[in-house]
Amino acid sequence: MSDIAALAGVSASTVSRALAGSSLVAKKKRDEIMRLAREAGYVVNTTARNLRLQRTETISVVIPLAHEVSQPLTDPFFVEMLGYLADAITQRGYGVLLQKIVPPMGDWLPNLVASGRSDGVIVIGQSTEHQVLEAVSAYYRPLVVWGAPSVAQSYCTVGTDNTVGAQRAVEHLIRLGRKRIVFFGDPSLPEIGLRYEGYLAALENTSRPLEARHIVPAHLTPDNAYAAMTELLQQNVAFDAVFAASDLIAISAIQAITAAGKSVPKDIAVVGFDDIALAAHSNPSLTTVRQDLDVGARTIVDRLFDRLSGGEGPSATLSAELIIRESCGAKLSY
Amino acid sequence: MSDIAALAGVSASTVSRALAGSSLVAKKKRDEIMRLAREAGYVVNTTARNLRLQRTETISVVIPLAHEVSQPLTDPFFVEMLGYLADAITQRGYGVLLQKIVPPMGDWLPNLVASGRSDGVIVIGQSTEHQVLEAVSAYYRPLVVWGAPSVAQSYCTVGTDNTVGAQRAVEHLIRLGRKRIVFFGDPSLPEIGLRYEGYLAALENTSRPLEARHIVPAHLTPDNAYAAMTELLQQNVAFDAVFAASDLIAISAIQAITAAGKSVPKDIAVVGFDDIALAAHSNPSLTTVRQDLDVGARTIVDRLFDRLSGGEGPSATLSAELIIRESCGAKLSY
DNA sequence: GAACCGTTTGCAAACGATTGCAATCTGCCC
């Protein structure tokens, strides 16, 4: 900057002001300085600027992965969400700093917050990190989490109505005449827990008592899900439907079921959750509960910027929509 | 940091050295300072550190989108690549700064480079930006581009062997007895251009002269591709196969063809390029040329870090593999 | 020509770290 100052025969302060478009420096001189800077290919150094201004115009997007230790970041759900978030953040002129935390441990969030690399933090999915989020939100405001709200929770979440979504899905299976519906997923994760509640609610609402509820606590990785479903099939547990906690494991389940020589949806109906792009195109196409990630991402970013400017917007819950496709078949006769 | 210094009764220099694990400060005092810092929740301010050290330990990943002006970042190819890149970069302890440039214009790259926000830049896809890349690479070393190499090119690229991949795909269609094969994509983009060359090479190699070559310069967006294919079908141009420049537009083409009452692969065979996750699961599943993004991403990052430490590794070309699925059908009788 | 006012400008102090250099401290030996 001092080079440009020398070139223009003024001080660095003036250059700084000129480049910032300040009206303190005469229009003519301002234009002259801008021209010189452009010609010299000079751009204000962001790091120094950030240090001085105590802000970075950057948002951290964090993906905590509890069970995907050695896995690359390939889960379509995260990746789709990331795309929408990146878009919403970029639109506001901010940068996106991507962080994968795996396995989430120690002081990752306090450290991230204290490091001053970003002005705000978005966490995609609570994973197993509820405690950490709770603790940090006590002193750090610009934090928004995609996930499930819970009663005594001080951090701001944005998420789909997991319970209602799940309930609709399971009710649909019941209406189709399915009797033994397996819940496929690990309810100890907050979001999955709510989906499990929806599953239970649907079962309880039905007049025809169900012969069994069955839960298979598969992790959210394809391999784990495939293995878990294969094992379930070998155990000869009788079931005619699966409500999977995510599309990704639903598709793995379908593959396992098909590989075991059974048919989806004829023998076993499958419903997923998320409506990732794959869901519409898999074979059979997947009935699922749609989360509108575009709206979700925009809501997250709105909330975050609101908090950045001192706001206190509440957590948000988006409605979930059941998308009916081939994987749960038509009504059974019974 | 001076707070911690006061707490420990030493100077800020000593704290800085202690936290950096320097052997200049006595082991005992070092541990003491580290303990104090941890208890106080103190973390070194990254911005200040970056300014002083003149490096950021951050890599920019840029996605230039020429034709997707108002589109969110949803192209599965980019997004999958991004996942692998994020992984490879994170593994080296660096941060990932995500940048979407749309429409790519003006001095986006020089500005990004000069802003000092990152130590290196990865550009996913050349899009229409060959000139810009060329110009910047003249003075900025840590730049690696995913895309096609060209003869007189000074920037470092990593990419799949587009020509050979495309040639294999088209040869496969010819072997199956397809006669009028449409090239679906815009060859003015460098990578697509190479795929077009492969297409031409395959056509020329065949002994049975083909009655027509046809090119439909669709952009790489689903909507545009769908519209282009629909229009082509309405024109009553005779063709029995489509080689699409990407899986995404291949799937859109299939949808358009199906919507027009024709069957894939019976009436029209379709082959894509990329092997995105969707390809295996779409209906019919998509025959395509596989790009190994995991290896690709790792190669990009290797090259980049090599350049960061003064290396001069050459551009790399990865081999392409034809993945045969349902969308091009079995051999026709003729 | 002095006083005054509005417009521009530059000085210098931050922002929060790292590090070369010189100063201090410690222990040891003569």
Add this chain to the structure above:
DNA sequence: GGGCAGATTGCAATCGTTTGCAAACGGTTC
């Protein structure tokens, strides 16, 4: 006790900006 070496420590400069404050400037007005 003085001298010396080696181990620690702190001073102060530096990274590249921004900005409060005071000074300089230019033009009116009396």
